[in-house]
Amino acid sequence: MPGVIEAGDHVSADGRIIKAATLEIDESALTGESAPVPKQIQPIARVDTPLGDRTDVTRGAGEFLVTATGMATEVGHISGLLQTTELEKTPLIPPYRARYWRYPGCCGCQSYGGRC
Secondary structure (H helix, E strand, C coil): CCCEEEEEEECCEEEEEEEEEEEEEEEHHHHHHCCECCCCCCCCCCCCCCCCEEEEEEEEEEEEEEEECHHHHHHHHHHHHHHCCCCCCCCCHHHHHHHHCCCCCCCCCCCCCCCC
16 A cells, blocks of 8 residues: 655655655755755656655655665665674774773863863
């Protein structure tokens, strides 16, 4: 069954638009674009997802078919990649780590008069 969306709704799934009436979506969380993007009906054969997770409907109304939810969405895929990324040590980490271990009350403590 298609989901109905209208101005003010928050979209929490990836999907394909099947009906649209002056539909505009705020995709700033996904793309960084500052202006809402007008959306139109897309052929089913298209590979891209015209409606994404974590977007907001700013104008109009429409219906969409959900294609993915949770970790199966594009945002979920990116989240999964970030969770498997290992933290790399930079050349600055060891000197700062050693300094803070030596002076545990650093940066505003009373033990050294508030000075590091």
